Amino acid sequence: MDDHKIFKVSRRDFIKTTSVGVTGLLIGVSVSCTDNKKNLTGDPQSRFTPNFFITINGSGDVTLIAHRSEMGTGIRTSLPLIIADELEADWNRVKIEQALGDIKYGDQNTDGSYSVRMFFMPLRKAGAFARTMLEQAAAKEWGVDVSTCKAVNHEVVHTSGKSFGFGYLAAKAALLPLPDENKVTLKSPKDFKYIGKTSSIVDIQDIVTGKARFGLDVNIPNCKIAVIKRNPEPGAGVKSFNPDEANKISGVVKIFKLDAPGFPTNFFKPLGGIVVVAENTWSALKGRDALKISWEKGKNADYTSSSYIANMMKGAKSKGKVRRENGDVDKAFKQSKTILEAEYIVPHLPHSPMETPCAVALFKDQTCEVWAPTQDPQGARKALAGVLGIDEKAITVNVTLLGGAFGRKSKPDFIVEAALISRNIGGPVKVLWTREDDIQHDFFHAPSAQYIKVGIDKNNTVDAWLHRSVFPSIGGTAVDQANEPSGGELSLGMIDMPYDIKNVRCETQQAPTKIRIGWLRSVSNIQHAFAIGSMVDEIAFARGVDPVQNLLDMIGEDRKIDFTSLTKELENYNEKQEDFPWETARFKNVIRVAKEKSNWGKQLPKGSGQGIAVHRSFLTYVACVVEVSVDANNKITIPKVDYVVDCGLAVNPERVKSQFEGGASFSTSIALKSEVTVKDGAVVESNFNNFFLARMSDAPLETAVHIIETNEKPTGAGEPPVPPFAPALCNALFAATGKRIRQLPVKLSA
Amino acid sequence: MATYHINVNGQDQQVEAMPDTPLLWVLRDNLQLTGTKFGCGIAQCGACTVHLDGNATRSCGLLISSIGTQKITTIEGLSAPGLHAVQKAWIEENVPQCGFCQTGQVMSAVALITQNSNPTDAEIDTAMSGNICRCGTYERIKKAIKRASTPKPN
Numbered sequence: 001m002d003d004h005k006i007f008k009v010s011r012r013d014f015i016k017t018t019s020v021g022v023t024g025l026l027i028g029v030s031v032s033c034t035d036n037k038k039n040l041t042g043d044p045q046s047r048f049t050p051n052f053f054i055t056i057n058g059s060g061d062v063t064l065i066a067h068r069s070e071m072g073t074g075i076r077t078s079l080p081l082i083i084a085d086e087l088e089a090d091w092n093r094v095k096i097e098q099a100l101g102d103i104k105y106g107d108q109n110t111d112g113s114y115s116v117r118m119f120f121m122p123l124r125k126a127g128a129f130a131r132t133m134l135e136q137a138a139a140k141e142w143g144v145d146v147s148t149c150k151a152v153n154h155e156v157v158h159t160s161g162k163s164f165g166f167g168y169l170a171a172k173a174a175l176l177p178l179p180d181e182n183k184v185t186l187k188s189p190k191d192f193k194y195i196g197k198t199s200s201i202v203d204i205q206d207i208v209t210g211k212a213r214f215g216l217d218v219n220i221p222n223c224k225i226a227v228i229k230r231n232p233e234p235g236a237g238v239k240s241f242n243p244d245e246a247n248k249i250s251g252v253v254k255i256f257k258l259d260a261p262g263f264p265t266n267f268f269k270p271l272g273g274i275v276v277v278a279e280n281t282w283s284a285l286k287g288r289d290a291l292k293i294s295w296e297k298g299k300n301a302d303y304t305s306s307s308y309i310a311n312m313m314k315g316a317k318s319k320g321k322v323r324r325e326n327g328d329v330d331k332a333f334k335q336s337k338t339i340l341e342a343e344y345i346v347p348h349l350p351h352s353p354m355e356t357p358c359a360v361a362l363f364k365d366q367t368c369e370v371w372a373p374t375q376d377p378q379g380a381r382k383a384l385a386g387v388l389g390i391d392e393k394a395i396t397v398n399v400t401l402l403g404g405a406f407g408r409k410s411k412p413d414f415i416v417e418a419a420l421i422s423r424n425i426g427g428p429v430k431v432l433w434t435r436e437d438d439i440q441h442d443f444f445h446a447p448s449a450q451y452i453k454v455g456i457d458k459n460n461t462v463d464a465w466l467h468r469s470v471f472p473s474i475g476g477t478a479v480d481q482a483n484e485p486s487g488g489e490l491s492l493g494m495i496d497m498p499y500d501i502k503n504v505r506c507e508t509q510q511a512p513t514k515i516r517i518g519w520l521r522s523v524s525n526i527q528h529a530f531a532i533g534s535m536v537d538e539i540a541f542a543r544g545v546d547p548v549q550n551l552l553d554m555i556g557e558d559r560k561i562d563f564t565s566l567t568k569e570l571e572n573y574n575e576k577q578e579d580f581p582w583e584t585a586r587f588k589n590v591i592r593v594a595k596e597k598s599n600w601g602k603q604l605p606k607g608s609g610q611g612i613a614v615h616r617s618f619l620t621y622v623a624c625v626v627e628v629s630v631d632a633n634n635k636i637t638i639p640k641v642d643y644v645v646d647c648g649l650a651v652n653p654e655r656v657k658s659q660f661e662g663g664a665s666f667s668t669s670i671a672l673k674s675e676v677t678v679k680d681g682a683v684v685e686s687n688f689n690n691f692f693l694a695r696m697s698d699a700p701l702e703t704a705v706h707i708i709e710t711n712e713k714p715t716g717a718g719e720p721p722v723p724p725f726a727p728a729l730c731n732a733l734f735a736a737t738g739k740r741i742r743q744l745p746v747k748l749s750a
Numbered sequence: 751m752a753t754y755h756i757n758v759n760g761q762d763q764q765v766e767a768m769p770d771t772p773l774l775w776v777l778r779d780n781l782q783l784t785g786t787k788f789g790c791g792i793a794q795c796g797a798c799t800v801h802l803d804g805n806a807t808r809s810c811g812l813l814i815s816s817i818g819t820q821k822i823t824t825i826e827g828l829s830a831p832g833l834h835a836v837q838k839a840w841i842e843e844n845v846p847q848c849g850f851c852q853t854g855q856v857m858s859a860v861a862l863i864t865q866n867s868n869p870t871d872a873e874i875d876t877a878m879s880g881n882i883c884r885c886g887t888y889e890r891i892k893k894a895i896k897r898a899s900t901p902k903p904n
Contacts, residue, residue, distance in 0.1 A: 072848030072885045200844055207849035208837045210785020210825035214850055217784035225779070250751055250768060280779040282771040354789050354797055354850040354884050403787070403850025404884045435790040654844060658887070662847055665886025688794035688882065697875045699888040 040155070040165030048170035050130045050178070052104055053083055053123065060154065060167025062089045066096050067105035068115045069375045070203070071353075071402035071409070072662070073718045074655030075115045077201045079123055082116075082651060085194040086127025086187055088151040089166070096202050101377025101397035109376040111410045111519070112573070113618035113716025116651050120714050124186055130173075132184045137172040138164045153193075189649070189711055198654040203401065215373030215400040216432070218360045223428040224253060225284045226421045229291055230273035230441055232682035234516050235263035236298030241274050246290040251283025252276060254425055255291070258417070263299055265516055266478045268383035270417040271441055277425055281432060298681070303514040305348055305447055305678040312449035312470040313343055315509035320468055321484065324495040324567035327503030329455070332464035336455030338542050344452070344531040345743040348676040349445035351520055352693065355403020356433040361418035367394040368422070372415045373402035380412035387416050388423065406666075407519040411443055439691055440683040443518025444676060446471040448527040452535045455503075460543050462554060464503040469494050469528065476513025483512045485524070487569030493528030493617065493723060495567045498582055499536070500556030504566070515678060522719040525617045526670065526726070533613035533727025534742065537734065547612050547731065548595045558585040573619050573716075580715070586621045587614060589708065590644040594623035597706050598642040607631065608639075609735025613727035618716025621646040624724035626700075628732040634748040636672060638664075638700040638729070643721065645705060648712035656717045657705040663721020664703045668694040671726040672746050754814050758783070759827025769815035774798045776814050777824060785825035785853045789882070796881030799854040800824050806861035808880070825853040828860060836860045839898035847885035855881050859895050867900040 042058040049055045055063045064083050070076035076096060084094050099105050107118060131151045138156035139146040141164065148159045157163040189195075206212040231237065237260035246255055260272030274291055278284035333339060359372035368388055374380050377397040385392040402409055418431040433441075448471035455464030473489060475482030485508045487495075495506050520526070540550035560581035563570045572580060591614055594600070600610060608629040615622055627640040643660045650656045673692040677684045685691035730741040739748065751766050758781060765780045772791075777783040777800070786809055789797030793808035800809045801823040828834050833841075836859050846852045855878070862869055862877040869877065874895050883891070 070848075072846075074847075200841070201846070203849065204841050204844070204846060207846045207852050208840045208856055209828075209833070210783075210853045212849055213784075214787075216788060219782060219784070280767075280771075280775065282768060282775045282779075286768070286770075352884060354795070354848070354882065355787070356789075401850075402848060404848045406884075432788075435792075435795075658844065658847055658890075661889055662886035665888055666884070668886075687792055688790050689792060693882050693884060694886070694888075695882060696878045696888040696891065699886060701889070703889060 038163055038165065039168040041167035042169070042171050046171035046174065048174040050133055050173070051126050053126045054087065054130050056166050056170045058167050058170050060093060060165050062087070062094045062166065063097050064094055065099045065105070067099040067108055069110040069377070069399055069402055069405070071110065071375065071405035073659060074201050074652055075110065076203065077199060078116060078652040078655060079119055081194045081199055082120060082123045083127040085192055086124045087131050088153060090154040091194060091199070093154060098399050101381045101399065103378060108378050109410065111375055111407065113719045114573070116714045117619065117716065120651070125184070128184050128186050129178065132179050133173040133176050134166060134169045136176055136179065137169045141172060195651050196649060196653065199652055201655070212401055214355050214403045215358045215371065216355055216403065218371040218400060218430065220360060220362065220428050223360060223430055224277050224279065224425065225281045226275055226277045226429050226431050227284045227288045227434065228258065228273045228275050228417065228431070229288050229293060230271045230437065231260060231295045232440065233295070233298050233301055234271055234441055235261055235265045235300070237272060237296045238274060239294040239296045241294065242292040245292065246276060246287040249283055249287045249290055251279040252287040253278055255287065256424060258420060264477050264479060264513065267411045267443070268387070268413055268416055270413050270420065275421055277421065277429060284432070285434070300514045301681040303678055303681045308514065309345060309347070309447050309449055312509070312511050313345070315511070316343065316449045316451035316468040316470045320507035320509040322505060322507055323487070323490050323569055324504065324506040326566050329464045329466045329503040329505045332503040333453070333455045335457065336464060337458045338456040340454040340535070340538055340542055342452055342535055342538060342742055344450040344527070344534065346448045346527040346530060347744065348447045348678065349520055349670060349674055350439050350442040350676050350691070351406040351408035352439060353402070353404025353406055353408055356435060356438040357409065357414035358430065358432050359415040359418040360428065360430045361415070361422040362428040363388070363419055363423040366390050368419050369396040369398070370415050370419060371398040371400055373400050373405070373409055374412060374415060375402065375405050375410040376412065379410070380415045383412040383416055384419050388419060406521045408442065411518060435688065436686045439676065439685055439687065443477065443516045445520035445526065446474070446517045446524070450527060450531040452531055454535060454539060456539070456542060462499070462501050462539055465497070465499070465501045466505050467494060467497065467531070468507045468509065470509045470511050471524065471527065472511045472513040472517050474517050474519060477516050477518065484508050484510045488571045489524045490569060491571040492523050493525040493532065493615065495570055496563065496572070496582065497532060498561055498584065498587065498616070499554040521666065522617055522722040525615065525719070525723040529613065529615040529723030530726045530744065533615065533724060534730055537611065537727070537731040538740065546601070548591060548600055551591050551612070551614055552588055555584050555587055558588070575619065580619045580713070582616065586646050587616060590614065590621045590623040590646050593706060593708065594625050594642055594644040597644060597704065598625035600625060607736055609732045611728045611731025611733070611735055613724040613731060615724040617720045617723050620715040620717065620720040622720045622724050624728040626725065626728040626732045628729060628736050630733065630736050630748065636733070636746070636748065638668065639702065641700045641703040643703065643705045644708065645720070646708040646710065647717050647720065648710060648714040650707050650717070651714060653707055656707055659717045660705040660721040661703040664725060665694050665699040667722050667725030668699055670722070671729045671744060673698065675745050756814070756817055756822060757819070758822045759824060765814070767814050769813065771814045772810050773800070773812045773814055773817065773822070774809040777809060783824050783826050787850055787854060789851065795851070796858060797851050797854040799857040799881065801857060801861055804861065804864060806858045825857060828856070834860060836863060836894070836898045839894040843890045843894040843897060845887050845890040845894050847887055851881060851883045855883065855891055859891070859898070863895065863898055869895065869899060
């Protein structure tokens, strides 16, 4: 990975552009020797801002910018921790400030589990440059060689024992030129103070006391509340409407139509509908209920998910477009001793973050300011500029805490709604999505149908693998032509299938997108890991080999898998294969550790069982062992989950663990509870009374997370828990009940 | 619109609202007590949990006209200015991820602990099953409740 990709400018430009943020630098820099003999502080007004991420004032307060969005992963803590460590700042004296959406910070699209992977080195460098300048300032002050000065916990200490505080040095460091990069040394990992150690999230006190401000909690003076009645068929418009009854509701101030985009809708355009603006939320909701609307029928009025999935499965049974091929599967199947075939179905899934989409906007004098729980503030800014027809510089995007997101809040449609409504009413407004709005008008995880056929030869070796994956592409939400899974989507668990099989073919079929499709935590890894992880377990039983040994047999020798001769479409999470190769040794290691930690093969009572699945996603290797027990009424409980995680160096291991614990629960919803269906173009489910998520009584009782200790480059932690969980659970259900599960959510009684 | 007098966090408040307005929106819109969250609007997720005379209650389904003199406690009034033992346990167990549902979780947990100082796993499950956490912090919630509970003397 190069810095060019990160910052869209050269490394040199990054250092240059980030070095001259000298807010207040030359104002009031009086070198006041304080009473403090250690010279801890200087003029409180002075500022040392060596780059966009760090400011140190004369009092020694360090302000670090959190430029990526906090939706529960802990990133608002973990990235500043990296800076603080290299800076040698005292974490207790660090304040965190959330960045506005601005390209100067580099990539802010908090998506794809790459925050730490992308920013680990740049932020270490940002901290190290600042630390070096503080050391240089102290050396200059003392008239000594800089090699005799060392920053230690918010002070620079000379070998003689004398020291200056960061606050005292701030004004002096601000006058220094940026050092050459070769004068800046990164810490040795053994000297890390915060990286790799456990740290609580910075917002924890505010969260448990109700002071934390999410998007829903933003309030600005004279802010009205708006809700929108949208066509049940996403993208279709309004034929006619009568606002008379709604206008009679006390507090309703304005009702108007927002144009529908048609279909495909694209990702940033609002769905349109009838907007009700009111003085308060209840008036807006009552006003909306009182609307009389006649809806237009759009091009997807015939979309019914059950028949659509059945059609996809028909497609999956016939030859499709080849996306990866090695050897000759057709020839190999003719010589197979055993052939296995299975069909896998995963339904539409919504994101349903606990905080529904919401945004506050103020459009005024051709400028627009918004406050929103957005994963992608730069994307929102660009979308607003386009839709409002004003320059991006006239748009300010404030990022609040996100009450969950899981991919939903990377799309700015709800923020654009707020801005358009504010422009219409000439004042500030908050747009609220109810839970029904959220579940029925989401960008859904694609429903999928897959077919896998496996040939086992006379030596009991798997030598043929045919996998067909059919699902509507995310791209189809933007353009009609994207009517078949993209290489990027297939790189999420299908064409990067790692098993050492001589004859492999991966195929797809067309499946036009009929409703807004988006990316949900781990995206198409969900269905691909489910199908592959389940089939691999079937293979173990067909071969008569223990499932753990079967995985090790199938992955083969230690090697870096070279996919270049197998497929031209592998994206490897936007990383070069040489930088982040597919390493089978790391895969085998998580399997072996999982076997040990889970006490694999232990004696369990009747109706209980263990299952394993292993998957690499977002460049992280994860083995998952699930233990289930099923009672006489087919009630499923999950006494234990063991995750083994190789995500490279874990910057904040405690948050990696929490992501995996939560991931087990999130995946329990996918495996056992959640399903969205569509009938005649409209989503059937509407709220938590008919759409289900795992509750405490459904979730795993204990999730043990074992992190492999390594200094490999950091990789993803937010999404990787999800893919292997459902297949591990279903494999455990097979061990417990003898029933194979090939469709989610699991219905044991059926 | 009508005028209502309610007692929130020990203070008498006068609010103007339609009689069928859920308490949730009175708290959030009229009184700017935004620690109580909107999650579903149909009393299925628990994000809006407050105490009504000490009992955990979903404020999204509770009409302002039905409250009368019952005392309302929200997260803001739980233990101000200090922290309640449950809040401390939440911090010690590092429970929250995104944090949005956690105020409702804490309110449910405090009501449970107050009425049952040493709940069993099954009792915790029952008391907390009305609160959804999409991030999946349930295991730590259970640990925090146990940490905050008082073991019965032998």
